[in-house]
Amino acid sequence: MIRLRSLLLALASVCLGLVAVALYLQHVxxxxPCPLCVIQRYLFLAVAVCCAIGAWAGKPKAGAALALIGALGGLGVVGKHLWVLAHPGLSCGIDPMETALNKIPSATLLPWLFKADGLCEDARDTLLGLSIPQWSALSFVLITLSLIYLLARRQR
Structure with missing residues (x-):
């Protein structure tokens, strides 16, 4: 039987890997990244941190519950991103959200990770047939389902 701690650490690793892929796509x-992409990065990192803390602190259910909140937030943000892509002409590009997002301390300290420079409607490049926001949506769905499974199963 797989332990909750192992599953949480695996989910944290997956989330960190997804952020690493985003950085590869950005820098290589x-x-x-657009503002919605950057917010998704924050949420992937939040899920990873909650899972890791829950695993290492001996409170796997609490970590999974907090991570689930982040994953559900990610589903909402990626849903908005997919909606923008489905409605050409609507952009979340240079707007107050981008300006505010780029002024928060994490974006000024780590601009290579958190600075939003792109337009949401430009995220049409595909990877294995899906756009990057579609991959993000699939990832958030799978992470959310995994966390629900972790919370629903009995701890042994």
Whole structure:
């Protein structure tokens, strides 16, 4: 039987890996992140931190519950991103959200990770047939389902 701690650490690793892929796409492939992309990064990192803390602090259910809140937030943000892509002409590009997002301390300290420079409607490049926001949506769905499973199963 797989332990809750192992599953939480696996989910944390997956989330960190997804952020690493986003950084690869940004810095190697030249895909600039939009404000919604950056918010998704924050949420992937929040899920990873909650899972890791829950695993290491001996409170796996509490960590999974907090991570679930982040994953549900991620579903909401990626849903908005997919909606923007489905309605051409609507952009969340240079607007007050981007300006505010780029002024928070994490974005000023780590601009290579958290600075939003792109337009949401430009996220049309595909990877294995899906756009990057679609991959993000799939990831958030799988993470959410995994966390619900962790919370629903009995601890042994």
């Amino acid at each position: 492939k030249g895909l600039l």
